Amino acid sequence: MKKDGSLADNLSINIFRELKHNILIRNNTSKTEVVDPSVIQLVELGDHSTTLNVPKNICGLGHLLSLYIFNHPMKRKLVKLPTTPLVGQILITGRVQELSVVENEEDRIHIVVEVTSSLEEWKKITELYSEHQKKIANLFK
């Protein structure tokens, strides 16, 4: 075989990086906040909605939520939600449309949040995941 280049040229941390976002929540209905992104998991992204896995007490059906979305990993840990926008922050609001208990995890629920503002911003996020999936799918062609 042709000998060219070195293996090191083709090694990059990027291939090990996972595509993730950190989400913090302000519940505008109950006036409460969740600032620990590790307890909120993004499960599914729809065109106008998202499914999140969250602790069960943070919201109820019909509650209006503000989702503060940051790239992963977050540059710093927040102790309270920002009152002015932070660099890289995407703010989206939405209403809890569905709520179901997570099997075998009594203290967690799945919520479906219908996105009611910043749909363009939301679309950009969903596109990131679509593009990533395309890249992965190409490996199997």
Added chain:
Amino acid sequence: MELNLEKDLQKKLNDFFKGKDAVIVDPTTSTRSTIKKILNSLGFPLSNIHIVGDFYQAAEIVREKMAAIIFSAGDLGKKNAQDLLDLHVDLIPNRENCVFMVVSKQNSEASAASYIDTEVDSYICQPFTTVTLQNAIIEAFTKKVNQTRYQREVCKIKSHIHKNDFEEALVGIDNSMQLSDDLVWTYYLKGLVYEKQGNLEAAREEYQVALSYSERHFQTLTGLMRTYQGLRQYGDAYSAANALLSRFPLAINQIPDLIRICLANRKFEDLEKLSLVLNQVPDLSENIRKYISAGLAMCGKHLLISNQSKDIALRSLKRALESSDDNVHVVVTVGRTYLECNYFNEALHVANSYEDKLGESEEFKIFELELFYQTSETKGQVLTLGNELLQKNIKRPRVYEIIIQASIELKRRNEAIEQLVHDASSEHPNLKSFFQSFLN
């Protein structure tokens, strides 16, 4: 959810689904229900969809129903999708009428790449958008129902190889030559048959022919890399690895092979880069961690022993320990490396830190014996520990060697040393002259 598929495709799907069962194994309830909805909208009967939450339930139902269609989460507790796939391929080696999809939270390219050389039909990353999940599922099924005669023959050949029925595989390989102009799979599989039969020269030749059809064929490049290693043609193995990595991301399960190839070629600059990259990998899940920690331990060991990049080597060894999940091979590799390179305090720290967790392991005990032998001022302690190992039937040559050497240093009676040499020689007759040399 309504999917308006073309009539022709819908008819093929309906035929494909007839009599088939599907298993969705995923601890995440919402993912399961989304997949179920999509399957149903494709025309798959709801009554034949079985939803389970863990590997063991999945294995049971897959065996019972011989389910052809599986959606598996990447992580299944102590097991993973690969374990379920192995079981599925054992049950149904011919994949012509099967679909196996992985839906995984491990969405890095390196994680996904570890499934390329398997019978996985599609790897779906979580979180997913509803549309991409839907499209991925439709694409996987469309590919299955539109298989060419050549692709079906390839499935049969693979199935023969899986069952070690190489004669039948070679017949299929001959048949397949007439079925397509692009014969990359034919020659790859021919190479694989030869490789499995131990004829590495012939395997290499076939793999090279396969590459003449497509230079971007993961399985062939991987096969070639393995074959060159087997032939001890390490320069060519390096070139094959390079060709692979320039076209595909490094698959996480190929890290050990890559390290061996770099070492055989004394490419320490590559090991350095690999160590630096592995040191930075964030958010290690359990499945990834085992590869990364083993990789870091190997890189750290060889960089330190060869006296290259001390800082990177030490950092890699430290991180290997941190991410080891108390894996005895990793811990002992790191401990032995410290010992070999005279980092005695670090080696002692490893021994002390892991004694509670790994104290029952044979490998760990031998490391401790070695450590005592090299660091202990009172060799009596070495004899005590060494004899404990012999009593536990841990009778490796190095254990005898250390006890004999310690006995000589302690000026024990000649008869005692002769007895040890006799026992060691009886236990390891091929090393008799080595042990006898201690008596001179």
